[in-house]
Amino acid sequence: MAIVVETESTYDPIELAECLEKVSKTLVPEDQDSILSLAPVLKSLAANKRFLTDFLNGQLAKFMGGGKSSLYSPQSFILGGNGTTWTIRGNFWFPLAGAGTLASVQTSVFSYERPHNHNFSLLTVGWFGPGYETALWECDPASITGIPGEIVDLLSLGRESLPSGKVLFYRPFRDVHIQYSPQKFSISLNLLVVPDSYRLMDQYIFDVETSRIVGVPDDLDGARRGSVMELLGYFGDDRTKELLFDIATSHPCRRTRLGATRGLLLAGAGQAPKALETIASSSDDFLRHYSRVLSADTFSSNSD
Ligand SMILES: [Fe+2]
Numbered sequence: 066m067a068i069v070v071e072t073e074s075t076y077d078p079i080e081l082a083e084c085l086e087k088v089s090k091t092l093v094p095e096d097q098d099s100i101l102s103l104a105p106v107l108k109s110l111a112a113n114k115r116f117l118t119d120f121l122n123g124q125l126a127k128f129m130g131g132g133k134s135s136l137y138s139p140q141s142f143i144l145g146g147n148g149t150t151w152t153i154r155g156n157f158w159f160p161l162a163g164a165g166t167l168a169s170v171q172t173s174v175f176s177y178e179r180p181h182n183h184n185f186s187l188l189t190v191g192w193f194g195p196g197y198e199t200a201l202w203e204c205d206p207a208s209i210t211g212i213p214g215e216i217v218d219l220l221s222l223g224r225e226s227l228p229s230g231k232v233l234f235y236r237p238f239r240d241v242h243i244q245y246s247p248q249k250f251s252i253s254l255n256l257l258v259v260p261d262s263y264r265l266m267d268q269y270i271f272d273v274e275t276s277r278i279v280g281v282p283d284d285l286d287g288a289r290r291g292s293v294m295e296l297l298g299y300f301g302d303d304r305t306k307e308l309l310f311d312i313a314t315s316h317p318c319r320r321t322r323l324g325a326t327r328g329l330l331l332a333g334a335g336q337a338p339k340a341l342e343t344i345a346s347s348s349d350d351f352l353r354h355y356s357r358v359l360s361a362d363t364f365s366s367n368s369d
Pocket residue numbers: 181182183242
């Protein structure tokens with residue numbers, strides 16, 4: 066399936082409230098066709114060249130009045146959503162500031178030149194400017210275990226850009242891309258769709274030269290939960306160990322289970338061997354892999 070969504074060349078502009086209402090009434094988060102059917106709605110919003118300035122003025126006025134604005138990062142701002150499974154967001158895309166320190170900070174902040182897939186569906190339209198350029202690949206998510214260094218079959222889908230009025234759709238988990246900084250400042254509008262089950266799943270950073278997984282983004286929900294579980298192993302009490310054991314053996318997110326198992330091992334908890342045994346017998350290759358890694362680590366530190 067092509068990533069460029071074919072739409073009419075022009076649409077009558079609509080207001081943000083109308084766009085939000087239409088998404089709210091139409092969207093079935095798990096259904097890709099329902100997301101794609103909203104391309105004309107998003108493009109109609111992008112045809113409105115006034116709403117974003119009004120919205121941002123409103124946010125600035127709120128900010129000056131001591132309120133909380135939705136300008137939550139240097140790159141993104143939330144325009145609306147249902148607070149759980151979908152969000153309409155705006156994104157700023159800056160041209161790189163030469164090649165110095167600022168350019169490398171911008172590359173990191175704007176995720177330029179970092180091949181990744183998404184654990185959400187993303188329908189996006191250019192609102193202003195020539196837009197970012199992107200190189201695209203696809204992978205088979207079912208074939209991925211999720212271990213750093215793992216080779217993944219990446220099929221090149223060429224390059225696209227996101228100028229004003231063009232609509233792209235990134236399939237969850239399957240599409241991998243690199244974004245390059247635009248020639249000129251640009252803005253895109255996004256519909257992000259995240260069914261609850263996706264929040265338990267991984268997205269990855271890839272090395273497209275070697276077709277390998279490099280790791281996961283630091284802000285991945287599962288990675289953050291796993292880090293907290295592991296951290297608790299340093300200072301928790303007996304009740305913490307009981308809770309970590311329950312999480313290690315039954316949580317629906319594998320990275321959370323792995324983190325809790327690591328926490329139990331760090332704490333030298335009596336439940337650790339049983340937790341390790343449980344992930345070793347999991348049907349998930351990722352957990353079985355790390356059960357072997359953790360067992361080997363435990364064995365080598367016990368024999369020091
Ligand atoms: Fe992306």
